[in-house]
Amino acid sequence: MTTTSETLGALKASIDRMPDPAGRTEAAALEAELATVHGVRHAIAVSSGTAALHTALIACDIGPGDEVLLPAATVIMTVAAVTAARARPVFVDAADDGRGMDLADVAAKTTGRTRAILPVHLAGRTDGLIDVAAYAHSADLYLVEDACQAQGSSACGRAAGTVGTIGCFSLKDGKIISCGEGGYLLTNDDALAAAYRTHWLTPAPGAPAASRLGMNYRLAEPLAALARHNLKGLDRALARRREQALRLYDLVGDTPGLTVHAPAPEDAPNGYSALWRVDLDRPRDFSARLAEAGVANSVGTYRLRAAHQHPACQDLGPADCPRAAQAVDRMLAVAFQPQTTEADLHRLAETIRREAKTWGESR
Numbered sequence: 001m002t003t004t005s006e007t008l009g010a011l012k013a014s015i016d017r018m019p020d021p022a023g024r025t026e027a028a029a030l031e032a033e034l035a036t037v038h039g040v041r042h043a044i045a046v047s048s049g050t051a052a053l054h055t056a057l058i059a060c061d062i063g064p065g066d067e068v069l070l071p072a073a074t075v076i077m078t079v080a081a082v083t084a085a086r087a088r089p090v091f092v093d094a095a096d097d098g099r100g101m102d103l104a105d106v107a108a109k110t111t112g113r114t115r116a117i118l119p120v121h122l123a124g125r126t127d128g129l130i131d132v133a134a135y136a137h138s139a140d141l142y143l144v145e146d147a148c149q150a151q152g153s154s155a156c157g158r159a160a161g162t163v164g165t166i167g168c169f170s171l172k173d174g175k176i177i178s179c180g181e182g183g184y185l186l187t188n189d190d191a192l193a194a195a196y197r198t199h200w201l202t203p204a205p206g207a208p209a210a211s212r213l214g215m216n217y218r219l220a221e222p223l224a225a226l227a228r229h230n231l232k233g234l235d236r237a238l239a240r241r242r243e244q245a246l247r248l249y250d251l252v253g254d255t256p257g258l259t260v261h262a263p264a265p266e267d268a269p270n271g272y273s274a275l276w277r278v279d280l281d282r283p284r285d286f287s288a289r290l291a292e293a294g295v296a297n298s299v300g301t302y303r304l305r306a307a308h309q310h311p312a313c314q315d316l317g318p319a320d321c322p323r324a325a326q327a328v329d330r331m332l333a334v335a336f337q338p339q340t341t342e343a344d345l346h347r348l349a350e351t352i353r354r355e356a357k358t359w360g361e362s363r
């Protein structure tokens with residue numbers, strides 16, 4: 001595991017190496033390493049996952065009058081990126097089994113103004129991604145993946161974030177690889193990669209000046225150095241998390257009211273969190289109770305709810321996505337970190353079992 005002193009050592013070394021304040025040596029090296037790790041032509045480092053999403057949409061020239069289809073089962077940052085591009089977010093319901101986007105709803109909500117589909121791989125899951133990608137291709141729409149939680153996941157053998165036109169990632173703490181705050185985009189499209197750069201970088205000598213206004217979304221050099229250091233541990237972190245997720249499922253075992261959200265056989269999630277469907281009364285309250293009892297989880301701790309029901313999205317108008325609302329309310333995504341110990345996993349499992357039993361008996 002990466003220790004704090006190792007991390008600080010990497011940070012200090014990078015600061016010592018920084019002779020030219022205008023130089024982008026760490027960020028450029030990080031981009032090259034990310035492109036290699038993900039097997040794509042271009043990686044562009046930015047200051048956050050939200051910045052990556054916003055930049056991706058703008059690079060695709062998506063703006064006022066355009067519509068972007070995205071799952072209602074997502075975090076608020078995905079929606080914010082679309083509205084920041086001044087496009088209209090159109091929420092898509094979840095599939096019948098609550099997993100991934102409902103293709104029929106995607107098709108029904110595609111209009112002449114639709115420019116992109118933005119699937120979100122919540123909890124590192126890529127349910128239905130390949131089918132959505134095929135639809136986007138047939139309908140001539142961009143596919144921009146919100147892969148912020150899906151570093152290292154794959155769908156049908158294809159790495160999350162490399163299936164679409166552009167993949168967006170976060171390097172915020174708590175994600176698979178982190179440098180405190182940061183993000184990056186991946187693409188194989190040379191023209192799009194060039195478009196990102198004009199939005200936040202002074203052009204290289206001899207290159208054309210930026211043709212549109214953009215934001216400062218640079219990743220700070222010391223953070224790029226940290227990200228490079230932590231990226232070296234990616235394979236180890238993934239192996240560890242996958243093992244931890246399986247261990248937690250094993251320890252929780254058959255607990256009435258909880259069903260393991262097993263991945264489709266063709267998908268290989270990254271172990272970002274262990275995932276169950278809650279079939280107990282008042283599932284949101286149950287998740288909040290778990291959070292109180294020390295089991296950090298998306299709904300209970302971070303108040304995740306379907307985006308169309310989020311107070312911040314009420315100005316976007318009503319959306320009819322009942323299955324997504326129910327799927328999020330019933331989603332128990334338990335967070336852990338590579339440094340979470342076997343004893344911690346036992347404690348988490350014991351709490352989950354005990355609280356589920358008590359909850360089931362008190363109905």
Ligand SMILES: *Cc1c(COP(=O)(O)O)cnc(C)c1O
Nearest residue numbers: 048049050075077148149170172
């Ligand atoms: C973390 C996250 C984001 C935003 O990333 P930031 O780096 O916090 O801006 C977007 N989408 C999903 C699914 C995330 O988990």
